[in-house]
Amino acid sequence: MPVNLTDEILGSVEKPARYTGNEWNIVRKDPCGVKIRFAFCFPDVYEIGMSHLGMRILYHLLNERSDTYCERVFAPWTDMEEKMRENHIPLFTLESHDPVSDFDFVGFTLQYEMSYTNIVNMLDLAGIPLFSSGRTKDHPFICAGGPCAYNPEPLADIMDFFILGEGEEVINDVMDAYAAWKDENVPREEFLNRIVNIEGVYIPRFYDVVYNPDGTIRSISAKNGCPEKVRKRIIKDMETAYYPDKIIVPFIDIVHDRIMLELFRGCIRGCRFCQAGFIYRPVREKSAVRLVDAARKLQQSTGYEEISLTSLSTSDYTQLECLTEELLKEMEGRMVNLSLPSLRIDSFSMDLMEKAQKVRKSGLTFAPEAGTQRLRDVINKGVTEDDLISSVTLAFNGGWRGVKLYFMLGLPTETYEDIDGIAELGGKVVDAYMKVPKDRRAKGLRVTVSTSSFVPKPFTPFQWEPQDTMDLLREKQKYLQGRIKSRYISYNWHDPELSFLEAVFARGDRNMCRVLVRAWEKGCKFDGWGEHFKFKSWMEAFEECGVDAGFYASRKRDYDEVLPWDHIDIGVSKKFLARECEKAYRGEVTPNCRVRCSGCGTGVFTCG
């Protein structure tokens, strides 16, 4: 039975179209005509969630099944939530407006740790018990996947199960098992027993965590019959992997309002701070032919005016030249723009951008991440000062006048000399601009230096590293601000409080669960939205639960410590990561995978 969303309510909230649905290409099915109802939940507001490529793929993939109806759910904004609670309207889906609690599955995608309070809030709004142990056969199965699921432990008491890795195949395996289970009249737990051996499925209640007196983990052990280590699932052949011919076209503006073509998964570079580069290995490309075909179909079925190429490092796509040539040819006639984010700046890409992006030459982005070559070698970011300067020179000669430089503060082995390096690099970029003859360069140079706070992540060589304390990070930010003197350079930074919490949850264990719920009880949600972030409430929550946040964020861990995610297998071995960490401390670089294989371990998937 759909919820009663009256005109009175919709007329009183911001952007009511967030909740009304009916967009082009949504799937309409009769809920009574399917066996499985799946509510796909993105734990943030519509505009953010609709931009997520993963949802766009899985929504259509699940709906290909005749026995399943997948519908979308986003976090209602605070004004709508208030109306919902006032009027006893439970969390509902966009397609049918049916209550989420009526569904068979409620699946969350974990894109960033600071979305977790929204997950708790959405479960509460749906009227579903927050903890897995409190659910009965009357309740849906609550599951989660996505990049943060690789350390599932902070949500272990909340989720019934996790899907680790790429969802395209494993989700169908789980649905098949469910369809069979539903027909028989067996207990809820039995379903979990049936899926525990599907590769990629992790069921927290089947694993016991024992702690040492000092708070570190003594052991994580699997109950009888369960795999000791849960290996992530990958799609072996990207060429034949499912990709939808049509995606939903939203009415309202969303963050990424365009067709996104995924070129390849994984990354060859091995930058030591980057979790994505490791968790999405091995590298698997799609052919240019397949991509052009997908682009054509998607453009036809959506009418979108822009296509964007997406991957972790687009310049490394082996067929980039031929792909862009084909796409430009195809899309020109249809008045479709080609958008190319994060390309390495060289003569090829400059030429391409000239042809493709018919937009004003406002700004180009570079991410050196560290201010000195020494530190860049430590983090294995293969960008030299010469690379940067020749790139910006090329850009300035081409009429670009805005440059954004991204760095991190708090990287392992960082000294104040490295921070000086950031300011110096900014200065050198300004110098490069000045060297370009006045008649060639565009007027009004704007260089923006932006620093984020380093957050050590699981499954990276830096997973044992401490994060700088908030005070130290603030000190460094202030120091850098003082070193940047040019009027052409502006410096952006954010208070490290959010990064601190991110660091705690990224490497947190099961103790995080009750802190999360307590923080939510205190009103924490939409933490990623500055105006709603309540750091004080978070710290109170930690204290009230007797959990020391610094233990997770600011402590240097031993190589032999049992990490909360040690029972998860992504292919990349712990030994490899430790070796990389040692090399980092020696300032040694590891070449990219195409130059030489460094034996990270993902060879075990035999396809990359």
Added chain:
Amino acid sequence: MRITKIRIRFLRDEEVKYISHLDLMKTFERAVRRSGLPAAYSQGFNPHIRMVFGLPLPVGVTSEAEYADFELSEEGIAPRDFMEGLNRELPVGLKIIDAAVMENGINIMAAVALASYQIVACCGDGCKTSRMGELVEAFLKAPEIVTGKRGKQGTREVNIRPMIKRLELYDDEYLRSCVPGDARREQIFGFSALLCAGSKSNLKPELLVQALSEFSEIDMRILRVHRKALFIEAGGKIRDPLKPLGSMI
């Protein structure tokens, strides 16, 4: 090359009444792209389909009389084909119900002069239907109707009487379904109004109801607004937008 311009009349129903005017334009643009119809594009960095919409409809209002002009890059497209081709690509809640070729002339936005609305309001306690009829009559007899119009620089007093061309009560089946939880059927009234519209002079239904409420000293809150028709001024006469040279209304 002679530009072909086709004017369409479309309706905007419940499913899409909450999308903004800009979103509506974007929706049409993408639908035109999907249809493969030969739309004309603007020049510049971000080419857009050349189209002009009539009086923007506020969020929350439905309509059976919305108009838009589309420029085509080819000649000889029959309006019926344009209508059917585009209808196939429009989301549920949007539907073109008529179309005609326009000679080059004033675009729809500039030509709009009048709009007719059906307004459903919930009125304060104790107001009988017969009394409401008298009230409307008295309201219309007033030489001036002054009310406060809220703008960016604060509220200013305006005389709205000249902008009201016709105002009557109406009743139909649908009104019965509009009763909100905290009201009774007797409190629901339907007003049919023909008001000035467009860039020269524009009276919004909300302001009309505000003025009526002040005049009658009865609480009134709008439940629904539906635009029934739009009229343009062409050659000094009031006409149907799809028949700018045709018979007078």
